[in-house]
Amino acid sequence: MREVTYSRKIRFQFLLYSVFLFFLLEVLLRLPAFPSVRFRLEDKKLHCLQTSENLLSIPWMRLCPSQSLDLYHPEKNIRYHVSTDSKGERFISDGKSTGLSSYNANTPEVWILGDSVALGYLVSDQESLPWALQNEFIKDKKPEVVRNLGIDALGSFGIQERLAQVLENSPPPIAAYWVYHISDFTDSYRELELQNSVKKRILVRVSYLLSKYSAVFNAFKIIYEKYKPESAENLVIPSSGSVLGPDHPHKKAALSLFTFVKEKKIPLILVFLPEPNEKYEPVVNSALVKEVRQIAIDSKITVLDLQQPIFDFWKKSHQDIFLPKDGHPNPALYRFIAEELAKDIR
Template identity: 80%
Template structure:
């Protein structure tokens, strides 16, 4: 009996010390000495999961509403400010937060769709593509409402679902631009798994909760990501020959989205940008981009291919167009893209 009691005492003490150590590490990792952990905790204030009483519902990521955050990414040494309105959409003008008009009336709308490139990852509100496009229309005294519907890591399935939600309270825009990015290739796998696996949906919800509130969890994620072998972010996917087979999730997701926008009478335009290589130089017509472009053309979806114009702009200007240590467009490139989009609308 004494041995059983002693064993229970040891287990209790181990549990007690483990809990104490956990809370101690939670306090330590929140100190300024761990800026990477602080960034992740702060960034989670910007990102919310769609809430539902059903744990098996698909946990789509969205921007949280009514946020105004100053963020600092220590690994990339970039400071930027992000503001969102009551709809959870990033500001596209200085008056975005004061715009309480009816969502079914007012000036014609232009929607910017996509992932972190459309959103404007790592740049200030006024440096993002939608803001730059809005400023061009303001300069021309051409009244339009530009809406930034970009969300980090949003693939084709996620864009379709986002449009379904937007259409519940907004009529179709005069035009919607999907700023295509190669990360959609892998996002399609992830989103398909979310659709088919209830266990994966629960895992994502638990992981999100821990990453939002636990410094220890974020520290472990940083260590894991640092040492796991993977290719650099936002770089061209090495490929040769055909990339998208007939049953590839990315092809199916794109075709589903194209069918959806036609049914809902959303005038979608697919925008292609050059991708950065390992030296952060623009690469035109990677195998993946060529196939997605052909899928769009075959589906009679208008294409605005800015790859060569951007390459020429980079070559002639001899200036950086991607963020250093990252690969997302910098403010100079966003402004150029906005000017090209505005030019295409006039034509």
């Protein structure tokens, strides 16, 4: 009997010490000495899961509405500001929110679709592509209003869902530019799994809550990602042959999106940019990009291929066009892309 009581006492003490250690780490990891953890917690203030009465529904990621955040990414030594309007869309000019135009059906809109490249990851509002494009319209005294519909880690399935949501309150735009990025390749696997697995949806919701509120959880994620082989992101996917088979999730997702925009009469333009290699130099016509471009052409989707013009711009200007230690476009490249989109619309 004494042994049972002693064993229970040991277990209780272990549990008590574990809880104490957890909360101690929660406090310590939020101190300035751990900037990576602090960045993760601050960044999560920008990201919300799409709410639904059904907790088993697909947890699509959205930007949180009415945010104004000054962020610092310690690993990449980049400071930037992000602000969103009441609709959870990033601002595209001073004093004007992207959502205002949806109240006036007569205002022509241009939508920028995609993931972190369209959103403007690691650059401030005024350095993002949609903001730069809005400036082009202002200079030309054009009435078009740009909407930044980009969201981090959004694949083709997610873009289709995002468009369906926006169309509930807005008519189709005069142009919708999908800025293609190679991360869509892996995002398609993740989004397909979310569609088919209730367990995966629950895990995503739990992971989101932990990453939003727990410093300890974010610390473990940082350590895990550091030693993951695939942690090098935004780089060209190497391939010696065909990348997309007939039943590949990425191909199916793209075809589904192309069918959707035709049905909804959305004038989609697929924009291709060069991808960075390990030296952060632009690479034109990677195997994946060539295949996706052909799928779009076969589906009669308009393609705006800026790979070669951007490569020529990089060669001529002798300046970097990707963010150091990252691979996303820098402000100079976003301005160049905006000029090209403005020419296309003219």
